[in-house]
Amino acid sequence: MKMDSSFDIITDEELEEVKSALEDGDLCKATERLNQSLKERENAPLNIAITGESGTGKSTFVNAIRSMDDDEKGSATTGVVETTMEPTPYTHPQYPNVTVWDLPGTGTPHFAATDYLQSVEFSRYDFFIIMSSQRFKLNDIVLAKEIQAMDKKFYFVRSKIDSDLHASQVRRKKTYNEENVLKEIRDDCIKNLREGGINEPKVFLLSLLDLDKYDFHGMQSTLEEELPEHKRHIFLISIPNISLPILEKKREALRKDIWKWSSLSCAVATVPIPGLSVACDVGILIKAMKSYRSAFGLDDQSLEKLANKFGKDVSELRSVIKSPLVLQEINKELVIKLISKGAGGALMAIEYAASNIPVLGSMAAGGISFGTTQWMLCGFLKEIAEDAVRVLKKALETPV
Incomplete structure (x- = not known):
């Protein structure tokens, strides 16, 4: 993902505050500002x-x-x-x-x-x-x-x-x-x-x-x-998920947010407290993944409403969902299992060890944490957005 295309999700003022805090070595302030920015947008x-x-x-x-x-x-x-x-x-x-x-x-x-x-x-x-x-x-x-x-x-x-x-x-x-x-x-x-x-x-x-x-x-x-x-x-x-263009707009808006989630993960990872970054990454991933499912209307309640609106059985809509993550409960156990697999698990293990190495170790942990969070969220967003398109098309499908 190109970094410059994602910076429109953070204002120039916010970016300068984060940069200034990092240049001064004030990691806590940088983390706090990123977290505040995410909360301001969400609330x-x-x-x-x-x-x-x-x-x-x-x-x-x-x-x-x-x-x-x-x-x-x-x-x-x-x-x-x-x-x-x-x-x-x-x-x-x-x-x-x-x-x-x-x-x-x-x-x-x-x-x-x-x-x-x-x-x-x-x-x-x-x-x-x-x-x-x-x-x-x-x-x-x-x-x-x-x-x-x-x-x-x-x-x-x-x-x-x-x-x-x-x-x-x-x-x-x-x-x-x-x-x-x-x-x-x-x-x-x-x-x-x-x-x-x-x-x-x-x-x-x-x-x-x-x-x-x-x-x-x-x-x-x-x-x-x-x-x-x-x-x-x-x-x-x-706004209601009533068309494919709206789904695409939501996907783009959420994709831009990944930069902030990943940057927050990165900032926390530079704090040399064993296990803190891993716990933070799990929390970020749970929150973001749940928000994606809600935004695309793929939670149980939204699927029921969509099925009723178009006179479908909810099982018809669920049948076109390909990602196994969408229909599962998104919790700590699931996320840990996901990031423990393959490259994600290796990155997390390296991050945990690197967080104990002063200065350079913390910087390395930050980069690893940024990459891991970004990789996970980009993959889940792609899957859930594609599922949302399939579900809407199924709902709009006219019986032969």
Whole structure:
């Protein structure tokens, strides 16, 4: 793996702090900074606000973006009338630091657009998604201007696109063209918002019943680009595994993280305490491998949900998983067994011995530990990412 391609996972400031600590011989400080950086990325809070007029599908979107069905325990309450009377937080089932807020509809007697943001405590949200199931109205435009004035990001989502396309297909049996209809809807939304005073509005057309269609990937890419670095990672990892491009993006994001995990392992290995580095490497590998399985939706709960969504038996999905590690319990015993085999075991044995040799021995142990952790994580990430692709393809497979 090329080192320079992985440095975008650590900020220039962090890198300078680690370099400075190592140059000063302060290994403890370097280790602490790397560990802190990993924790900051993993635990970065992300608060997403879903708003708009009542009846636009806000609650359904809150559930969909968290990979949940409307009738699932912990899901947002949905209905044909306004069901949200106050800002309601819904945490992600796998990533508790990600919270999607179902906000009351604008323009209702309870929440006028002019004082809406103060009522819902706008400062706690990282960005707003303003939803409409028809044309965006005055309340949506007023709200967007207020958000803009407060220097927050906002995006427009035109929901229920599948219903519009179906209606158009019924009315235009001979001339129906999906691409043209989508362009008409998008252009009309943009024109309406520009006339209302919104410059360069970002509008995304979505089907809440099937997020993979239409503009979801465009919205995901836009958010990924515009979120701060420490928020971007957790957003990408937490979004539903609904397509092959998303799986590939997750694989790339996690691949970049390997540099930090390996560097942390390396830094700990330079501390001349027998057994400390081995224990640290085992802990790092367990944590990282579990996080990979969760991110790709290959844990038992996620597989069950995926099977139910596509009307499959979960055994069908498990049947295409090739890596024996994915379906096993990832624990200390398993990881020690893995790194004790072949080259990995030899490296660990050398590392343990080298950690007792002052200065040069510690430096050698650091390099060995870096290489071992990197080798293990790269191999597991490759296997689990390929399994995730096979599972999704199996789920999408149409019975003959």
